[in-house]
Amino acid sequence: MARRVTRTRKWAVTIVAWVIGILIFFPILWTILTSFKTEGEAVAMPPSLLFFDWTLENYREVQQRSNYFMHFLNSVTISLGSTAIGLVIAIPAAWAMAFQPTKRTKDLLMWMLSTKMMPAVGVLVPIYLIFRDTGLLDSRLGLTIILTLIDLPIIIWMLYTYFKEIPGEILEAARMDGATLVAEIVHVLTPMAIPGIASTLLLNVILAWNEAFWTLNLTAAQAAPLTAFIASYSSPEGLFYAKLSAASTMAIAPILILGWFSQKQLVRGLTFGAVK
Amino acid sequence: MSTYHSRAAGRLMVAPSVILLFLWMIVPLGLTIYFSFLHYNLLMPGTETWTGFLNYQYFLTDPAFFTAIVNTLVIVVGVLIITIVGGVLLALLLDQPMFGQGILRILVISPFFVMPTVSALIWKNMFMNPVSGLLAFLQKSMGFQPHDWLAATPLLAIIIIVAWQWLPFATLILLTALQSLDEEQREAAEMDGAGPVSRFIYIVMPHLGRAVTVVILIQTIFLLSVFAEILVTTNGGPGTDSTNLAYLVYAQALLQYDVGGASAGGVVAVILANIVAIFLMRMIGRTLEA
Amino acid sequence: MGSITLRQVNKKFGEVAVIPSIDLEVEEGEFVVFVGPSGCGKSTLLRLIAGLEDVTSGAVLIDGKDATRLPPAKRKLSMVFQSYALYPHMSVRANIAFPLKMAGMPKAEIDAKVADAAETLNLTDYLDRKPRQLSGGQRQRVAIGRAIVRQPSAFLFDEPLSNLDASLRVQMRLEIAELHQQLGATMIYVTHDQVEAMTMADKIVVLNKGRVEQVGSPLELYRAPANLFVAGFIGSPRMNFIRGQAAAAYGAATIGVRPEHIQISTEGGIWQGTVGVTEHLGSDTFLHIHTEDLGTLTVRAGGYVDFGPGDTISLTPDPGRIHRFDSDGRAIR
DSSP: OOSOOOHHHHHHHHHHHHHHHHHHHHHHHHHHHHTTSOHHHHTOSSOOSSOSOOOOHHHHHHHHHHOHHHHHHHHHHHHHHHHHHHHHHHHHHHHHHHHSOOTTHHHHHHHHHHHHHSOTHHHHHHHHHHHHHHTOTTOHHHHHHHHHHHHHHHHHHHHHHHHHTSOHHHHHHHHHTTOOHHHIIIIIIHHHTHHHHHHHHHHHHHHHHHOOSHHHHHOOTTTOOHHHHHHGGGSGGGGOHHHHHHHHHHHHHHHHHHHHHTHHHHHHHHTTTSOO | OOOHHHHHHHHHHHHHHHHHHHHHHHHHHHHHHHHTTEEOBTTSTTOOEEOTTHHHHHHHHSHHHHHHHHHHHHHHHHHHHHHHHHHHHHHHHHTSOOTTHHHHHHHHHGGGGSOHHHHHHIIIIIISOTTTOHHHHHHHHTTOOOOOHHHHSHHHHHHHHHHHHHHHHHHHHHHHHHHTSOHHHHHHHHHTTOOHHHHIIIIIHHHHHHHHHHHHHHHHHHHTTOOHHHHHHTTTOSTTTTOOHHHHHHIIIIISOBHHHHHHHHHHHHHHHHHHHHHHHHHHHHHHHO | OOOEEEEEEEEEETTEEEEEEEEEEEOTTOEEEEEOSTTSSHHHHHHHHHTSSOOSEEEEEETTEEOTTOOGGGTTEEEEOTTOOOOTTSOHHHHHHHHHHHTTOOHHHHHHHHHHHHHHTTOGGGTTSOGGGSOHHHHHHHHHHHHHTTOOSEEEEESTTTTSOHHHHHHHHHHHHHHHHHHOOEEEEEESOHHHHHHHOSEEEEEETTEEEEEEOHHHHHHSOSBHHHHHHSSSSOOEEEETHHHHTTTSSEEEEOGGGEEEESSOOSEEEEEEEEEEOSSEEEEEEEESSSOEEEEEEESOOOOOTTOEEEEEEOGGGOEEEOTTSBBOO
16 A cells, blocks of 8 residues: 555545544443543433543442442453463363364364354253352352353364464474473473463453353352443442443453453454454 | 374373363253253252153243244344444445544444443443433434333344444454455556456455355354343343343243243254354354365 | 484375385484485485384384384484474574473583584574574574584484575585584485485485485486486486487487586587577586487587577487486386
């Protein structure tokens, strides 16, 4: 694209694109703004966009009333925990499939992916009953296990596509240099795949953080992560717009920022490497 | 690179993943199928009896089931149309030279990172509320009667919310695909005398074809089981107007405590998803070979 | 230390026998080159020796001991790969030190050995760089450095120069040959380039379709190729092959004459032809001569020739250097 684009055209495109972009982003922007308003201003008609008395009162109140921080920690524990366990299980598997392929490797990968297609409602009942009988209901451990299992195929797939890009000769060189299998994976493969592993981690933390089927059905007061906590605002309490907004802003801010950093890898991860 | 030693190691390394996923797939699904043949109510433990296909008969002849199937499909198709058409247009727009492209990209993809419960509640309360929502305000200020989205057109409301979440996904993937188009191909077409429209039809569209397929299939998987958005906005109502299959099964199991009926519904949902999945697997399988 | 013996080594990938059966003896301190066209099985053979692939049947002996089932790490062999296979996340120092670290050698000893190897290979100034900051030739040296520090029984080279440009290739060829003289270690070198094979080898193994066509010193192969394949593969430009009447005159199905063994003159030769394309290399001139019954022949002449395209020319092969082959392509001795 080394050609000149007329300035008028560039400005026109810029204006149209920004108007659309801001419209798409507006609900998030509006939520963030509302979180700094008083409840009165939040429902005022006509609404005020920027000129109101900015306050942090809502944030304080959300924390005081509902122990927001505990739910935040639940989200962190569950999303990081399930991703970390998933990576530990998936790295060896992805290594084997990328560098020791057999005739069945492709079928195996497809089968793993197919577990992802099983709709959650199909197994809701037995999982709920198993959890109830084993005391895993409303526990962080139980939710971490479930999220590990549902994210495992994506983790394996993402790692597999990244590992595939590492030339096998380098691993062979390590083997010739006397490295054991573990040394080969720890000293050579993992450091080389750090960027891929990092983006896998990032995407899965995002997916786990936002998971809203199992978190809603398997948790109550104790282990509820933010997804389930926010759902409690669906009651009339949700009509306190400012507080709803404050709680929402806190719930989405960390992942929004992570997401901005990982947008490139996101495409690759979500399409199982089909679009890069 | 395969010797006896490395092959054995390979099997050992894959084993944990395979075993875990196998158990995850087989055990609960087996139980679901088993339960679906039982009369099993959570409130009356110990009274389970074998009923054969009775649960299926009840579930499939329940008028709510038919509504749920239709609603499920309406949600899938509606969201797909909005996101694909909107996604292609947005991707083409964002691919143009402009100022602040990077920041704009970030703005556009942001809704995808918002957790479903948050986006549903924001839309429900702050935008679609007929008294104090922003949309109502806009309508009133233009002299119209405010529209009660969730009561009058609940399904449309849900489609809008879900589409808002998935439009960024479609846009991002299509934009990535667009940017991977070989510039020389475009230039060659230009040298061959193709104008902007023919370039779009003959060069850009075929190139996007694959990305569009991927978007359709992946979104379908997720859209078939939209749940949180319904739970926190309409609770499937009014009546069953916005109940989809996922929500129906949930309601049967955890609101009516009918394990048998819910399991039968679960099996139906699995079968439906499998039909879709077969297409997806074929498609991704082909990509794997490329 | 460093003899390698292959006994009836056979390798199948599925149903395809890439290497039907090979017996080979590599003696201690020898520089052996496996040469052949792509797909001839030379790299597979090297990887069988390295232990990166299993033999389907047969035995690999290293220093007289059966190593057939040993994993690569235990065979005390070093390998230099075509892509160099340097560890991109490690410095040059760490790359060279890696095999020693894996062997559990004390740090001080590792440092000394790395310094030694760097000295030998002129890498001392680059020890703290990452591989991506090095030129192709330097990367090649690091790969060699990584191979020599562990003092292996033998070195394996898998087309190590094919990623370098022409002038660098000539230079590295020399360096590897020097290294061989310096270390006196056994080296097995795989290449598809017969010039590399001719210039470096003590012993050349010519492979074709997984079979050994001939084993011998470079000059043996040049002077007495055992069959048509070796005759055509060794030597540049390629040997001219002549069939039919002209060959029958020598009692053979095919005769071969190298371009450098044909004399040209304006008249009086035994074959006549017209000059086609002439390639001037400065020191030599290659003339492509179209003849009526023999097809096109290539002739090497001196740097200055008076013939141009279209001229009629007369050719005389050196009678002592005509190679005769029977109808199966085997040399008639």
